Amino acid sequence: MVVSPAGTVARVRGLHAQNRAVNHAEAGQRCAVNLAGADLKRAEPARGDWLVAEAAHAPAxxxxxxxxxxxxxxxxxxxxxxxxxxxxxxxxxxxxxxxDADALAPGTTALARLVLDRPVAAVWGDRFILRDPAANRTVAGGWVVDPFGPVRGRARPARVAQLVALALPDVVQALVAALEVSPEGLDLSAFARARNLLPADLDSLMARIGLYTFSAQGSVWAVSDTRWLACRTRLLTLVDQWHTEQPDSLGPDEAALLAAWGADEAPPTRALLRAALASLVDDGALVRDGLRWRRHSHRVALSAEDEALLDQTLACLLPGGLRPPIVGELATALGRPLPELLPWLERLARQGLLVRVAPNRYYPPEAVAGLIADARALASERADGSCDAAAYRDRTGIGRNLTVQVLEFLDRVGVTRFDGVRHRLLS
Structure with a gap:
């Protein structure tokens, strides 16, 4: 058990209700709980704390x-x-x-955010009162709708609409309504914690509602089946349009797909985009080449001279694995002047046939996939889903300077995000 919101781990040694030892107690009974734990002396439970299961510990x-x-x-x-x-x-x-209001007039009811001096333990439906401590009087009351709201955008119309849906008393209706107004997805893990649902309750709820789940930010997110199908269909349309308009390009990357989404429909988040792309790859509708996606039948049409030079270039790059030669070494190996080779390499990078990871180093798409795989493997070994330069250097053996360039590249393309200390893996 956990004493929340402090997070102190404790063990229940005994339970008394109505001054008698019992095995269980119910709401309305006067109870005493005998706790044991190494940290209890350092962080003694205080008035207002809750004793909860570890999964329910989520201070707000x-x-x-x-x-x-x-x-x-x-x-x-x-x-x-x-x-x-x-x-x-x-x-x-x-x-x-x-x-949803600039001021809360007397006698009115409105949505609001309470920003607290210290964390509390709360779930949906918990009732409260609000007092003016200076005048020593009660000024308002209400109940909790969402204890896990986003840090930013609390007053955006989309967020207010989501809160209206989450306020519905029926859990099924609330989830369905929230999904309808959440095209970017809904944090299902937070929804379950807020509603105090057991895992079995959540599984039963998901079985009754048409939704698709994906991972994002260390939680399980969900979108409606309609939104999921629309995302997949839109992605296939965008890839087909790309092939038609740019036949000399391998295919679009994530940034190009989001930029081409259009204003008539809300673009997906990176996490939702990646989940939809992964499902299309699993279904065989798309193929991933490095950081780009294409149809199975699509091939880049190169001239015979470019095709031959690309084969020679790959023959020089591939043996290097995760540390291919720099452009100067590549020019020497190919017997080409560097000023002539650089524009050609840049053109192939725009086409998606090569990837420019560092200013002086180009990678084949399959080698970029290896760089990403090593970052994911390192992040999976850590509870916070991060990797640092030293660990990445040791795992890949590519040296310190190239490691820094590679991690900066992974940040740029949205694989990781640097928080000032470590590079944290995104969905």
């Missing part, structure tokens, strides 16, 4: 809520005031930026 530092202002208030609640939130047995300082 802000709460998206449905708030009702008392009609007896003389004026609207300001967004700059300091309030006191009473949630369960906890009392926490809070600020109140509204989500």
């Amino acid at each position: 530092t802000w709460l998206d809520v449905r708030l009702q202002v008392l009609a007896s208030e003389a004026k609207a609640l300001g967004t700059r005031g300091n309030w006191q939130l009473h949630l369960g047995a906890a009392a926490v300082g809070a600020r109140l930026p509204p989500l």
Whole structure:
């Protein structure tokens, strides 16, 4: 068990209800729990803490809520005031930026975000009151809609529509409605935690609703079947258009696909895009070559001279594995002047037949796939899904300087993201 929100691990040694030792207790009973744990002396449970299963431990530092202002208030609640939130047995300082109204007038009900002075444990439906500590009076009350809202974009119309859906009391209706207004996907793991659902409950819920799940940001996300089918269909259309308009190119990369998506439909997130592309590859509808996607039947049409030079270039690059020769060495091996070779290499990179990883180094697409595979393997060995330059250098054996260039390249193409210390693998 975990004492939340502190995160202290504890073991239950005994349980008393109504002054008697029992094996289980129910809501409404006066209970005492005998806890044991090495960290309890350092972080003793405090008033307002919860004793939860490890999977349910998810402290929240802000709460998206449905708030009702008392009609007896003389004026609207300001967004700059300091309030006191009473949630369960906890009392926490809070600020109140509204989500769907500039001010909360007396007697009105609106969505709002409570930004807290310290984390609390909360789930959907938890009721609370809001007090003015200076005047020592209650000013509003309400209930929690989403304790795991996004950091940014809290007042965007799409987010407000999502909160309206999440506020529905029926869990099935809430999930269906939230998926309909979430074209980028819905964090299903957060939804289950917010609704306090057991894994079996979530599995049963998913079986009743048409949705598709994918991984993103360390969680399970979901989109409606309609959105999933639309994404796949749109991707195939974009790849076909690319082949028609640019027959001398291998195919589009992720950035090109997102740029060509169009304004008539919301573009997918990177995670959703990659999940849809992976499913199309699994189904045999697309082929992945390095960082680009193409149809099985598509081949780049090169002149006989370019075809011969490409074969010679690959014969020089492939033996190098993850450390192919730099452009100067390549020019010497091919017997070509460097000023003449560079524009040709850049053209092949635009066509997708080569990948420019560093200013002076080009890779075959299959070698780029190896660079990505090593980054993923390293990230999978760490709980935080990251890799650093030293570990990547040791795994690949490509040297420190090239390792830095490769990791910067992986950041640019969206495989990883540098947080200032480590490169974290994206979906």
